[in-house]
Amino acid sequence: MPTGKIIKLVHLCQQTYSPNSRLVPDRNEKGYGILADDHSREVYLSHEMVAGLHGFDNLRCGQLLEYTLENAPYLRAASACAALVLPADALRPAAVTHGPGLSVGS
Numbered sequence: 001m002p003t004g005k006i007i008k009l010v011h012l013c014q015q016t017y018s019p020n021s022r023l024v025p026d027r028n029e030k031g032y033g034i035l036a037d038d039h040s041r042e043v044y045l046s047h048e049m050v051a052g053l054h055g056f057d058n059l060r061c062g063q064l065l066e067y068t069l070e071n072a073p074y075l076r077a078a079s080a081c082a083a084l085v086l087p088a089d090a091l092r093p094a095a096v097t098h099g100p101g102l103s104v105g106s
Contacts, residue, residue: 001066001067001068002037002038002066002067002068002069003037003038003064003065003066003067003083004035004036004037004038004043004064004065004067005035005036005062005063005064005065006033006034006035006045006059006060006061006062006063006064006065007034007035007036007042007061008033008034008061009031009032009033009059009060009061010031010032010033011030011031011056011057012030012031030047030056031047031056032044032045032046032047033045033056033059035065035067035077035080037075041075042075043067043069043075043076043077044074044075044076044077045065045067045076045077045080046076046077049067049077049078049079049080050065050080050081051079051080051081052081055081055082058082059082063082064082064083065077065080065081065082065083066080066081066082066083067079067080067081068080
């Protein structure tokens with residue numbers, strides 16, 4: 001899956017007041033975002049495409065997301081979830097210990 005960095009997030013509940021709208025605690029996840037992909041192109045992300053109950057509410061600018069693209073002439077994410085970021089030393093192989101009774105390759 002390709003990854004992209006969130007460069008813009010708009011939570012519609014943080015916009016100016018609309019007289020016919022109602023805000024409900026923990027249910028204001030509507031909005032959209034823009035991701036920058038590996039080629040610096042902008043990918044549109046709707047709140048509906050983020051996995052998880054409060055997935056869109058938990059997103060922050062600068063965060064990495066894994067996404068899939070819709071089959072469309074424009075760049076729009078079909079699904080998205082937070083990318084797993086491992087520390088650099090997590091991918092190093094474990095140290096091999098040499099001691100009495102241990103041989104390499106056995």
